[in-house]
Amino acid sequence: MAILTGTTCYHCGNDCYTEEHQKDEKSFCCTGCLSVYTILSKSKLGNYYQLNQHPGETQASGNKQFAYLDEPEIIQQLIDYTDEQKTIISLYVPAIHCSSCIWLLEHLYTLHPGILENRVDFLKKQVYIQFNPQQISLRALVELMSSIGYEPLISLQDVVKKNSRQTDNLSKKIAVAGFCFGNVMLLSFPAYFGLSETEAKFGEFFSLLNILFCIPAFFYSGKDYFVNAWQNLKVGVLNIDFPLALGILVLFVRTIVEYVFNTGHGFADTLTGLVFFLLIGRFMQQKTYYHLSFERDYRSFFPVAVQVLNEDGSEKSVALEKLVQGDRILIKNQEIIPADAILLKGDALIDFSFVTGESLPVSKTLGEIIYAGGRQTGSALELEVIKPVSQSYLTKLWNNEVFQKQESTKIKTFSTKVSHYFSIVLLALAFGTLLFWLPQDWRTGLSAFTAILIIACPCALALSTPFTMSAALSILDKNKFYLKNTDVVEQLAAIDTIVFDKTGTVSIAENQGVIFKGQLNHITKDIIYAACKNSSHPHSRRICSFLGHRNAVAISHYQELTGKGISAIYDGKEVLIGSRQLVTGQKDAKQEFPEVHIKIGEQYIGFFELKQRFRKDLNQLLSNINKNYHTYLLSGDSNQDAEVLQSYFKSPFHLQFKQSPQDKLNFIKEKQEQKAKVMMIGDGLNDSGALKQSDAGIAVTDHINNFTPGSDAILDGSVLHLLPQFLKFSKSAVKVIHISFGISLTYNIIGLSVAVTGQLSPLFAAILMPLSTVTIISFTSLATHYMAKKHQLS
Amino acid sequence: MSTIFFLIGCSVLVAIVFLLAFLWAQNNGQHTDLYTPSIRILMDDADDKPHPQSLSEREGNAGDTCISDKILNSK
Structure with a gap:
């Protein structure tokens, strides 16, 4: 071990x-790493290595094709701006x-x-x-x-988000509202303490200035509330914006x-x-994770363009949406097949793990249909x-209708429900008071x-949700659970049924358990390690990590037999590592787990069984969740793990x-028709x-920068075992909102008991409004953090 | 007491200047990236003259290769 850890890549x-x-x-x-270093040291960019130790990422995995970046149409879609002299x-x-x-x-400019x-x-x-x-050129x-x-x-799909302008406008509105609020408070103070007769002209001047300050706050900062209220009113919805x-x-x-x-x-x-605090609340509600995208679909997984073979044999890059039936396409190693196609030439060994959850590459014969989404591993096709x-x-x-629906909140939030009734009661009360006073004194009536x-005006009401939710979001964020928006917390709280996917969700695709059946001694271990470390096949890698660091022994004639295994020569003896057929000559039997057989010389050593390993504390997680939720498991995979997994669920x-993907969608729909959330x-x-x-879709990922399908939330795979806590916490957060509404x-x-008499002094309003706001803000933040502690979330 | 009119005028004017400064900065995109500049300021400019440390190391390496070349040549 010491020998190998001594040298790490610079x-x-x-x-x-x-x-x-x-x-x-x-x-x-x-x-790859060496060539990066060579380029950088040649261009006097060695400083790169001085700022941090080992700053680079490994370059071991293959190089990509960028030929499509020569197509003007594709370039046009990607760039922000261009003219003769510069492109951005x-x-x-x-x-x-x-x-x-x-x-x-x-x-970069020093390089070119x-x-x-x-x-x-x-x-x-x-x-x-x-x-x-x-x-x-862009390609270069x-x-x-x-x-x-x-x-x-x-x-x-555009991964570069260009919609930051909206938040910018919000902060400008807050700035203007804050400016107006500060100045108005300054000018209003004299009035609070009472002005004498001689100072009356000041009072008038201050009031005039106040009105001037109100104008930008009303027309610029507060504009959105009128627009929203009007739009909702048109479709017959009374939401919180209406009373505001x-x-x-x-x-x-x-x-x-x-x-x-x-x-x-x-x-x-x-x-x-009021306008200032409301905008702050709105600002709190907007939390953007720049490094995450919740809206991705297959387009961000697929390549931008594909190489199409012309009749004369020449290649041309064609944008994916321009691909038509009958086109002949060329797929190289590690490239994704973008459309359903028939195999014409080449050894296809397709890895569908991302599409179906099946962890083993599938081999296809000529003339067979290969479905889109698979990744070719091996030679070109x-x-x-x-x-x-x-x-x-x-x-x-x-194309399913689910994706055609306009993105709206999946459930009615508590705040929307309450504000509907709130608005009705408020209007009834106001008009009732008006009618009550009208016969006696229209002035008092109007003023009441x-x-x-x-x-x-439900300022505190409008703030309780954003402040609670933004606190909740930042707590979940710290625990590696990233929510698309604040409404998702309420969606989580309403859940009663949980459906799991298998591969990648409850089981980890990589790093699964390995068992060796047979006898292994030190020398055979060294030989197997020496042979397997040369291969990038997932099975070889797992065997390598299972064996740990071994002494390096010299092997020769290393050869990789695609789809079968590897062969090499050690000490004059042939080493065969791979499928049952390759090593023993027997036909591949139906097996529970993938097997890798070993033969050195004429002696059959045994085989590795590569088990799928389930996530940490899965048993505990499911037994915890089973108490309060209905749990299901849907897998695109064959039922190889059924026996192990059955024990975790209530019924087989x-x-x-x-x-199939469609089956999964239908299953969810069926459950929802039975009134399940x-x-x-x-x-x-x-x-x-x-x-x-x-009702709440959560994408699990082991590497947060990897592709995740469109979802409501992204969960880091390492914290899946915290799911029960997350669910309890979201329920508590909703409870906090209920209390703060109270x-x-x-x-x-x-306030109303004073208002109905018609004797509302500006001072009373000016004290009550900020007081209630401050109470709500401090209550919600403290309560939410207390709840997080209670549920053992840091 | 009528200086109050003047003073308030001044204070509002100053406040407006600050508001405009903020709005200008906002429009200018100065608040779009609040993190990277904090790292950028810690890095030395190495445009023409390389980082002193890296320079010395590179020279050292150059020397080493010269010696090893000589050894190789002598062999």
Whole structure:
């Protein structure tokens, strides 16, 4: 072990298994890392390695094709701006992770004179590049970045988000409202303490200024509330924006009227304060995870373009949506098959793990149909497209009506439900008071009517949800559970049925348990290790990690037999590692787990059984969840793990295997028709339909930068065992909202009891409103953090 | 007491200047990335003159290779 850990790759920090790659007395794990180092040291960018130790990512996995970046149509879709002299593009680079990355990417211009300027946005993992298209093409630029280990992720679906403008506007509105609020408070103070006769002219001047400050707060900052209220009213919904807009409007009108008729100080302070606090609440509610996307579909998983073979044998890049039936496409090693196609040429060994959950690559014979979404592992293939991309077996899932629906909240939030009744009661009360006073004194009646609308303005009510939820979101975020928006907390709390996917969700695709059946001694272990470490096949890797670091022994004539195994020569003896057929000559029997057989010389040693390993504390997790929820398991895989998994679920009928993506979606739908609130937990493209259909769809991932299908929340696989706590916590968060609604209603009732008499003083309103707001903000934040402690979430 | 009119005018004017400064910064995109500049400022400019440490190391390496070359040549 000591021998091998001694040398780590200077570039990426991985262990070096070979002494082959060395330069300047530094060791590298692979040619990729070495070439990155060579480029950088040649361009005097060695500083990259000074800022952090081993800043790079391993370059061991293959290189990609960027030929499609020569197509003007594709370029047009990707760039932000272009003219004769410069082109601007924002690229998403998942590899950005440390200060060295920033430094290097911001010094790209030293590598090529055509690059004019570049800036990194670390949190969004984006690079903005200005380059001269005359000097460097987009393809050359991307290839350059790829050559130094920062390959941009380019997909059909826009991974670079350009919708940051909306939040910017919100902060401007907050700035204006805050400016108005501060100045109005300053000018209102004299009025609170009473002005003497001689100072009356000041009072008038202050009131005039106050009105001037109200105008931007009302027309600019508060505009959204009127727009929202009106839009909801048009479709017959009374949501919280309606009483808010009404309150703001009445405050504004009454302030002007009081100034014109010189009957009082007006409510400028309450108005500006209200708008300011409400906008803060809205700001809190917006939490964006720049590095995560909840809206991805198959387009971000598929390549942008594919190589099409012309009749004369030449290759051409064609954008995916332009692919038509009958096109002949070329798929190289590690590329994804973008459309259902017939195999014409080549040895197909397709890895469907991401699509079906089946963890073993499937081999296909000539003339067989290969469904879209599989990844070829091995030599290049030639295929004929039989269906366009959008109509393929997998992708037509997205034509399902679930995906056509406009994205709206899946359940009515508590706040929407309450504000509906709140608005009705408020209007009834206001008009009732007006009618009561009208026969006696219309002035008092009108003043009581407006006072009710002012005092009942549900500011605290509107703030309790955003503040509770934003606190909840940040607690969940710390525990590696990322929610799309604040409504998801309420969706989680309403769940009564949980459906799990198998591969990647309850089981881990990699790092599964390995058992050896037979006798192994030190020398055989060394030989197997030496042979397997050369192979990148998942089985070889698992065997290597099972054996741990071994002494290096010399083997020769290493050969990889695609789809069968590996052969090598050790000490004159033939070493065979691979399938039963390769090693023993017997036919492959139906097996429970993948097996890897070993033969050295003429002696059959035994075989490795590669078991799927389930996630940490799965047993505990499910027994915990089973108490309060109905649990089901849907797997695209064959039922090889059925026996082990059955014990975790209430009944064997709750486990279903060989489920197609459409089956999964239908299963969820069926449960929902039986009035169940279903949560789906899945990870692959095949779960997309189910995730979308469910009341709360959670995507599980082991690496947060990896592709995750569209969902309501993204959960880091390492914290799946915390799921019961998350669910309990979301219920508590909803409880906190209920209590804070109670508190704010109490404030409203106190205010209303004063308002109905028509004797509402501006001072009273100016104190009550901020007081209730502060109470709610502090209560919700404290209570939510207390709940998190209670449920053992840090 | 009428200086109050003047003083309030001044204070509002100053406040407006700050508001405009904020809005300008916002429009200018100065608040879009609040994290990267905090790292960027810690990095030395190595545009023309390389980092002193890396320079010395590179020279050291160059020296080493020279010696090893000589050894190889002598052999």
